[in-house]
Amino acid sequence: MSRAPLPIGTWGSISTRVVKTDAKGKAVKHLSKANFRDHDGHVRDVTAFGNTKTAAERRLLQKLQDRARTNQSGELTAMHKINHLLDLWEKRFEGLIADGKRSPTSLVTYRRVLKNHIRPALGELRIGEATTPRIDTVLAKIKKNAGAPTAKTCRAVLSGAMKLAVRYGALAINPVREVDTIEGKPRNQPRALTGEEVTLLRTSLATNERAIQADLPDLTTFMLGTGVRIGESLAVLWSQVDLEAGTVEVTHTIVRIPAEGLIRKITKSRAGERILTLPQWAVAMLRARHATGIRLGDPIFPDTHGSYRDPSNTRRALRTALSPVGSTARRDLGESLKTLPRQTHQTRKQVAQHLDWPQTRIELIETGRIRVDHELIATLVATYDIQLDNHHALLTQLHDEAQPAESDKLTWVRSHALRKTTATALDDAGHTARQIADQLGQSKVSITQDIYLARRAANPAAAQALDDAFGDLDLL
Structure with a gap:
């Protein structure tokens, strides 16, 4: 019966012999040799010299390990460190971003958990040492120290990296697949503003000097009238607004990328690209802004210099404006x-x-x-x-x-509450979950139902429903 071949990327036993002696017959040079099965399937001799047997064997072992990592097919082996795998995964994700298939903000989030959690815990291990029990233990510790959301993000990154290892031949199965499900605290029920709270919100912002300076009254009006995300609202250009038809085209969002600054990028999914019909009070607000003079290439909600506004700073301004200062x-x-x-x-x-x-x-x-x-x-x-x-x-x-104080009722409101308020108003008016998801720019109806409801083409009836829900905007 023939002997089983060496697995690809591995070597057989190491043999060492003396190849040189001095005048006294003392060995001064040794040769170590082993058979290595390359990634093309051929078995080749690999040798190394050393002044001592130990030195020769150590050098040979280093050459064998380097050879296992070096290949022409782009494959990995179980001998590679997980840090090397994560580097490859990051490069692949960068390629997906360049192709427009992933968002650059996702990579920012993933790099943060890689740096703070995954690499310190697993980076120096070999890929073959990444067992399900070991990964499960690491994720459990991350959940305890950093919370369930962070642990879920780490699980997603590790799963993607190990999937890459399986595809490249370093692993037979993805060890993250059998890791225990990470469960956090139950999500709070979606909360939307009532009609009374919307009126109070308008009044509070319209009478708050800092809110007016931050251009929050008009911005919140636009968000209530469309249900768009705050980054999407800050990315809309005047060229995308049709005041005669009462529509607005949403195609991009504003994000901040480390070392790059603010960028205007396409929405994270095809469902995010949509044309929305505006309620009359939103059209009236835009007409008033348009009358002050605009340029078609400018954003409708610019910063003080006429450029794009930072979504994070805008959220902070809204939180400040809604802090309990009404008393x-x-x-x-x-x-x-x-x-x-x-x-x-x-x-x-x-x-x-x-x-x-x-x-x-x-x-x-x-x-x-x-x-x-x-x-x-x-x-x-x-x-x-x-x-x-x-x-x-x-x-x-x-x-x-x-x-x-009356304004204390608004301290819970964040920018996403406006989006949920729009969704809930449409739900109350009898619109289907699919129609509401299209309005919000979401591809999955389940997300709309689970997260945005308090109980692609534009949906023209949405404008009338929002007009009915919130009335005129004399307060603004």
Whole structure:
């Protein structure tokens, strides 16, 4: 019976012999040799010399390992390190981005988990050592330390990388396939603004100087009237708006890529490219903006320099505008507290260091943007040698501040809540999940139903439904 051949990329036993001696007959040169089965299937001799037997064998082993990693077919072997596999996976993902099949923001997210979690835990292991139990243990630790969402992202990256290893021949099966499912806390039920909250939102933004400076009233109107993502709304150009037909074409989104800055890229799926019919109040808002003078190549919601706005900064501006500043008493208390460090000749930085607080916490208190209580204020004013219980004016303001304010009802609102509000309004009006998904630019109806509802062609009836849901925009 013939002997089984060596597996491709492996070698047989190593033999060593003396090939040179000195005048006294002492061995001074050794030759080590082994049979190596190359990636073309042929078995070849690989040799290495050394002054000692150990040195010769060590050099030969290094040559064999290097030969196993070097191949002409682009395959991997189980001897490669996982870091090498991850490098190949990253390059492949970059190619998919260049072909327009993946989003560059996805690679930013994946590189973050690669750097912070996957490479430190698994990078120096060999591909053949990436067993299901070992990967399962690593993902469980990541979930414990960084949370379920991060662990799920790590699982997706590892699965893609190991799938590549299987395709290149380094593994027979994907070890991530049998890893335990990662489950986090139940997702909160989708929450949309009610009609009363929409009115309160419009009023709050229209009367907030900082919100007006950030151009938030018109932006939120546009988002409510279309259901587009904040990045998509910031990417719309005037050339894509047809005021006569009352439509807007959505084709791109704005994202920030490290080392590249803001870029305007196509939407992440073909479903994201859509033409939407606008409700009349959204058309009226755009007509008013158009009347001030525009250029067709400019975004309809530019920054102060006329360029694209950063979605992250815009979200931050919205959060700030919707912070609980509606209470006049809260603002008055903040103004009173702001004068105290001046009287004691202290800077905000000095006060923060004394209390071991971040400076931003004191700023939020002094601008009335967070709720405070007796204990918090007592701790703060003690820094100014003031006993709160003996300061009747501050006590009165603190009592008034504790009363609820109307704007406090909006502190939960984020930009995505506007999108959910649009979806829920259409759902209440009897539109199908497919119609709503087309409005939102989503390819999967299940996502629309599970995430965006609180209970491709344009959908012209959506405009009338939104008109009925929110009425005129006199408040804006």
